[in-house]
Amino acid sequence: MQPLVFDPEICLACESVDCIMRCQYIDLDQARAKQEHDRIVRGEMSSILKDCVTCYACEEYCPSGNHPFYHIVEQQERLGVHPVPRPIEKSQVIMMAPRGRIGKKLVSPPVIDMCFFDIMKGGIRGRLFDGATTIGGSDVFCNLMFLHFARNSTIRERLPLVMDNIMRFHLEPSGVRELICYHDECYGTYTSWAPAFGIEVPFRPVHLFDYLYHRLLELKADIKPLNAKVAYQRPCSNRLCPETDHFVDDIFGLIGAQRPKRTYEYGNALCCGGVPEAAQRFDLVEEIRGKNVADMKEAGVQYCVFNCPFCFWTLAEPVAKAGIFPVMMSDLCLMALGE
Amino acid sequence: MERTEIIVQLKAIVGDAYVSDAPEDLFIYSRDQGVQEPHLPDGVVMPGSASEVVSIIRFAGRENIPVVPMGGGLVLSGLTVPLKGGLVLDMKRMNRILEVNESSHYAVVEAGTSQGMLDAYLRKHHPQLKHSLPDAPPAATIAGNIAIHGSGHLSQSEGGFHSEMVTGLEVVLPTGELVKLGSCSTVPAWFSRAPLPDLAGLFLGWNGTTGVITKVGIKLFPRPKYHDVLVYMTEDIDLAPMVLGRVIGTSMAEDINYALAPKPDYLRGFQMTVVNFTANTEEELAFKRKTLRSVMKDLYETRDSGFMPVPPNMKAGFLEAPQKALSKFADVRKGGGFEYVGAIMPIERIPDACRAGMEITARHGITYSLGARIIGRGNAAMFFFAYPFNRVDMDEVERVKKALEETNETALALGGIPWKTEVQGQQAILRQMEPGTYALMKRIRAVLDPAGIMNPGNWEVA
Numbered sequence: 010m011q012p013l014v015f016d017p018e019i020c021l022a023c024e025s026v027d028c029i030m031r032c033q034y035i036d037l038d039q040a041r042a043k044q045e046h047d048r049i050v051r052g053e054m055s056s057i058l059k060d061c062v063t064c065y066a067c068e069e070y071c072p073s074g075n076h077p078f079y080h081i082v083e084q085q086e087r088l089g090v091h092p093v094p095r096p097i098e099k100s101q102v103i104m105m106a107p108r109g110r111i112g113k114k115l116v117s118p119p120v121i122d123m124c125f126f127d128i129m130k131g132g133i134r135g136r137l138f139d140g141a142t143t144i145g146g147s148d149v150f151c152n153l154m155f156l157h158f159a160r161n162s163t164i165r166e167r168l169p170l171v172m173d174n175i176m177r178f179h180l181e182p183s184g185v186r187e188l189i190c191y192h193d194e195c196y197g198t199y200t201s202w203a204p205a206f207g208i209e210v211p212f213r214p215v216h217l218f219d220y221l222y223h224r225l226l227e228l229k230a231d232i233k234p235l236n237a238k239v240a241y242q243r244p245c246s247n248r249l250c251p252e253t254d255h256f257v258d259d260i261f262g263l264i265g266a267q268r269p270k271r272t273y274e275y276g277n278a279l280c281c282g283g284v285p286e287a288a289q290r291f292d293l294v295e296e297i298r299g300k301n302v303a304d305m306k307e308a309g310v311q312y313c314v315f316n317c318p319f320c321f322w323t324l325a326e327p328v329a330k331a332g333i334f335p336v337m338m339s340d341l342c343l344m345a346l347g348e
Numbered sequence: 349m350e351r352t353e354i355i356v357q358l359k360a361i362v363g364d365a366y367v368s369d370a371p372e373d374l375f376i377y378s379r380d381q382g383v384q385e386p387h388l389p390d391g392v393v394m395p396g397s398a399s400e401v402v403s404i405i406r407f408a409g410r411e412n413i414p415v416v417p418m419g420g421g422l423v424l425s426g427l428t429v430p431l432k433g434g435l436v437l438d439m440k441r442m443n444r445i446l447e448v449n450e451s452s453h454y455a456v457v458e459a460g461t462s463q464g465m466l467d468a469y470l471r472k473h474h475p476q477l478k479h480s481l482p483d484a485p486p487a488a489t490i491a492g493n494i495a496i497h498g499s500g501h502l503s504q505s506e507g508g509f510h511s512e513m514v515t516g517l518e519v520v521l522p523t524g525e526l527v528k529l530g531s532c533s534t535v536p537a538w539f540s541r542a543p544l545p546d547l548a549g550l551f552l553g554w555n556g557t558t559g560v561i562t563k564v565g566i567k568l569f570p571r572p573k574y575h576d577v578l579v580y581m582t583e584d585i586d587l588a589p590m591v592l593g594r595v596i597g598t599s600m601a602e603d604i605n606y607a608l609a610p611k612p613d614y615l616r617g618f619q620m621t622v623v624n625f626t627a628n629t630e631e632e633l634a635f636k637r638k639t640l641r642s643v644m645k646d647l648y649e650t651r652d653s654g655f656m657p658v659p660p661n662m663k664a665g666f667l668e669a670p671q672k673a674l675s676k677f678a679d680v681r682k683g684g685g686f687e688y689v690g691a692i693m694p695i696e697r698i699p700d701a702c703r704a705g706m707e708i709t710a711r712h713g714i715t716y717s718l719g720a721r722i723i724g725r726g727n728a729a730m731f732f733f734a735y736p737f738n739r740v741d742m743d744e745v746e747r748v749k750k751a752l753e754e755t756n757e758t759a760l761a762l763g764g765i766p767w768k769t770e771v772q773g774q775q776a777i778l779r780q781m782e783p784g785t786y787a788l789m790k791r792i793r794a795v796l797d798p799a800g801i802m803n804p805g806n807w808e809v810a
């Protein structure tokens with residue numbers, strides 16, 4: 010198995026320690042940040058390994074692309090740091106395991122990979138997804154969520170099988186090479202995590218927003234601008250593919266959604282709180298959810314748009330209680346098409 | 349008296365439509381969903397009023413015909429199976445809700461009123477009030493449940509047992525007198541059993557062997573607007589008393605349940621403590637949530653246990669009353685067979701009960717769901733050893749039967765007492781009971797039921 014592509018020398022020479030200095034959850038001055046991060050680099054225990062809420066953001070913050078977060082996860086696992094209590098971790102490992110219940114199913118483009126969330130495939134409808142086929146479930150699940158559980162090993166172990174399943178049972182027999190990732194987790198896995206661990210991806214992943222944007226362009230004549238203010242809850246895994254973030258603004262532009270300026274968006278986006286809740290960081294959850302929703306309210310938005318089903322599950326209720334309508338991105342686009 | 353004559357006499361009391369000795373009806377009333385042997389009744393009769401019950405009981409007494417009162421027939425342990433034949437007295441027609449006192453928080457219902465009916469009625473007409481619902485299917489009756497010391501989703505209220513929530517009873521004695529017990533015996537209100545000598549106990553826990561309950565006064569509780577659930581996950585059954593003790597110590601839960609099962613596979617080997625709590629405001633709810641979490645802090649910081657994130661669909665299930673999980677599990681083997689030993693036991697015996705349940709089921713090759721509902725403020729637990737089976741698989745039925753018998757013995761050995769147990773379990777209890785206590789039970793029954801017509805075979809030594 011390939012080791013993580015990580016160069017300790019780059020970190021040891023790094024003065025800015027952006028990965029930690031920009032972290033919204035770890036509050037260290039520059040000197041301490043350097044000291045603690047160097048500890049991780051040397052393979053020693055560090056407060057960062059315990060305090061990290063696994064928000065993935067430092068993957069985006071590091072100007073050198075040196076994979077600080079994947080490295081944190083490696084070290085957490087090596088040193089036995091469990092961000093989430095063991096019974097919950099173990100049970101998730103079993104729950105999300107490939108079940109071997111996959112069979113050959115021919116697909117035709119566009120092929121939407123629903124990740125584990127096959128139950129969300131009801132959202133793949135209307136003209137936006139004309140002719141689309143979906144795949145989903147445990148046998149094609151990327152398993153990237155185990156980054157939250159300090160378990161790179163689980164992803165390493167399962168990903169080759171998962172990709173093989175996708176190819177062997179779906180893409181190859183159908184002669185398809187492109188897979189539209191419904192969830193940022195899958196896209197991040199195939200475009201960031203897998204290359205970082207030297208794992209080759211046998212198909213071309215496409216981000217859902219990329220697909221939506223181009224499809225909306227085709228349907229431009231039918232779009233009725235929403236004329237609504239919308240907040241975007243950026244998911245943790247989008248930090249692995251920041252190059253796709255511009256599609257949010259691009260899509261908003263097409264569907265007539267305004268994105269009022271907020272404190273907690275783009276690089277400053279806050280976690281939905283779901284993972285810190287599993288990590289038993291309850292005060293933090295309250296704080297970030299409170300700040301996040303208050304920020305949306307202050308911006309006067311009518312909608313909060315999600316792409317991650319997990320963020321939706323955890324944040325939809327507080328958002329709705331604040332009088333803001335929670336909606337998935339694909340549904341927001343459908344609304345603009347009058348569907 | 350010939351059966352045909354019995355039927356004629358009964359029809360004269362309740363009307364033609366409400367008596368049957370048709371073979372298909374007798375078949376249905378001869379059995380329940382558990383493993384107990386079926387016994388055919390001679391007839392089934394459905395009274396519509398207390399006076400009809402009086403007439404039926406007087407008639408049965410004169411003719412020495414056994415009478416088995418039945419509510420929903422959902423007890424699972426054969427307590428409504430007519431062991432000695434005779435009549436099944438199906439109370440379902442007596443289902444009127446007679447009074448709801450909003451100020452004094454009680455309802456008066458006829459005995460055959462189902463849990464579902466009272467719940468629906470309160471939701472519609474008195475939405476600020478609720479009663480404690482067992483997790484049994486909603487067709488279970490109020491009287492059938494209190495008659496066996498049931499418990500439910502307000503397990504942390506009062507003494508926790510539904511029999512302790514009874515404010516008064518109207519009962520037809522086995523000799524045919526109609527009596528009222530509790531405040532309603534003296535004044536026209538059903539507010540409590542105190543301060544009078546507590547005669548209601550003569551009909552609670554007796555499995556219908558001392559008389560027929562015709563009316564029940566039952567306590568009602570506020571139905572706060574906000575409701576939430578926390579699920580604490582452990583991987584060490586020996587932690588149970590500590591975890592449960594801490595939750596109980598907050599006095600903030602409405603219901604506390606503990607559960608473990610081999611399925612689904614991702615929960616095998618783990619235990620869940622499910623804590624339901626309610627509040628009148630969001631702030632109060634948040635405060636309770638925070639307090640309940642804070643008492644576990646040192647435990648979850650070890651990372652050996654912790655609060656499980658509960659996704660919305662799962663949460664919706666936990667917030668339901670009655671809980672559907674056990675009903676769904678009941679049919680996991682298909683074929684409609686399900687029985688459980690519920691044992692009332694001290695909290696500290698829960699770990700041993702879990703171990704025993706797993707050992708017994710492994711030995712008999714059957715599946716299980718084990719768990720406990722904490723009763724009252726932690727005075728006891730109703731520990732359930734639930735075994736589903738496929739009725740057509742006779743080998744499995746036999747194995748479950750043996751497992752249930754052993755479980756009853758084990759529950760007793762652990763210092764618990766099998767609850768609503770089948771005849772063999774009752775006999776095991778009586779063997780262990782102080783002889784003086786059993787002698788008193790016998791004397792009471794002899795006084796109340798000299799002809800021995802009420803649910804004979806129950807609470808009797810072999």
Ligand SMILES: Cc1cc2nc3c(=O)[nH]c(=O)nc-3n(C[C@H](O)[C@H](O)[C@H](O)COP(=O)(O)OP(=O)(O)OC[C@H]3O[C@@H](n4cnc5c(N)ncnc54)[C@H](O)[C@@H]3O)c2cc1C
Pocket residue numbers: 416417418419420421422423424427428439459460481482483484485487488489490491492493495496497498499500554555556557559560561562674675678803
């Ligand atoms: C899936 C499932 C979950 C369950 N969960 C719970 C639970 O959470 N809590 C709980 O307490 N129980 C539970 N039970 C057990 C049982 O179903 C309930 O206790 C139920 O309330 C019994 O009521 P019933 O009307 O069905 O009683 P029946 O089965 O009809 O009768 C029970 C006993 O009471 C006697 N009886 C009935 N009516 C009268 C009367 N009017 N006068 C005198 N005696 C009478 C009967 O002779 C019998 O001995 C569960 C059962 C199932 C199948």
Ligand code: SF4
Pocket residue numbers: 019020021023024025026027028029046070071072073074075076077
């Ligand atoms: S991970 Fe990047 S930002 Fe962090 S210390 Fe290393 S080089 Fe600097």
Ligand code: SF4
Pocket residue numbers: 028029031032033034035057060061062063064065066067068078081
């Ligand atoms: S993953 Fe998030 S919380 Fe952890 S160190 Fe990186 S930025 Fe901070």
